[in-house]
Amino acid sequence: MKKPKLGQVFLTDHNILNKIINCSEISEDDTVVEIGCGDGILSKAIAARAKKLIIIEIDPECIQRTQSALKGMDNVRFINQDIRNINYSDFLSIPCKLIANIPYYLSSQIIKQLIAHKSLFKYAILMVQKEFALKIIASPGQSLYTPLTIFSHVFLNPSLLFHVSKNCFSPKPKVDSSIIKLVPREKTLYHLTQHSPFFKIVKGLFWGRRKTILVALKKNPYISLKKDFQNLSIIDDIGRKRGETLSTKELFTLFEHIKPFIIID
The missing domain is CATH 1.10.8.100 (rRNA adenine dimethylase, C-terminal domain)
Structure with missing residues (x-):
């Protein structure tokens, strides 16, 4: 059962799931962190390709369903915790790839975490609200050009991969989504220190x-x-x-x- 209070919408379109997997470029040597496992459809595809999958999920029911979907796979670890309280250095020692289909209201929080722990991430593939994605890649003078745009480009190299129709989810959200890729910069843009x-x-x-x-x-x-x-x-x-x-x-x-x-x- 989806829980509206948690902002849950589950991706149901397998074509979009396959596109996410292809964009993620997961190899057998990769450790992948997935935030929000839903019904475990994407989790199963990730686990089949990665060396290790760490799933962070706040909803015990989602964990239970995903455990059933991943039965027999021994390279998966579940962390039942609110992503806002996670310290990645507690369970990561080498750079990983991050994949997240999260409630829209957590998008900024995830980006801040990615920047704060940038040495632990190769890159992130995030499902976000379309307007949020357009803010990330906006150009000067556009209405969606905001401090978020500047903040993202100083610490990250962002790119828009593709848009996702609201019809690809259950329950159907009010707005379309987008898949973005965020690569932490080794050094901040223009070597900004202050x-x-x-x-x-x-x-x-x-x-x-x-x-x-x-x-x-x-x-x-x-x-x-x-x-x-x-x-x-x-x-x-x-x-x-x-x-x-x-x-x-x-x-x-x-x-x-x-x-x-x-x-x-």
Whole structure:
């Protein structure tokens, strides 16, 4: 039985399942972590190809059904736990591949976990809401271009693989889904080291989405700047533009110029 409170929708289209398996490029040497096993259809296909499959699932009923589907397979481990409370280093010692068909509301959480434990993952194949996927790959100036876009590209190399119709699920969700691939970067984009102040600047620029860069920086609710930053030549050049029109590289360049003017609390 699907449990709406857990945000469960189960993929029923075998063609889509096969496409996910093909995109995952699982080999007999791979350890795979699967988040959310559903009825075990995808789990069985993964277990047949991987050296080891670790399934993280909060619902005991899903675990029971998947155990039945995987009967006779001895390379599978189940962890009955909420993914939000997982510490991957407790059970992973070598880089693995992550495959997840999760409730949409957990998508951002999974990405943050992937970044926090990036040394433990080769890449992730995630089923997410279509709009969420489009935010990840959006370009400057588009309405779906958000701080999430910037955050994802700084730490990950994201790509959109394909879309999945809502008709491929049971129960049928209200929106379509997409499959994305996220590869952790060995080094952050542009070798960014001061993550927190950079993203506070970015959030401030998008918080003032209809404001010019100059006004958004002056009124940034997340971080304060010395007034002298207004005299920078880069502010003369781009101060009248809007933050959402800047590429990740342009945002990084802006940050490098205004970094000395950040007021440290």
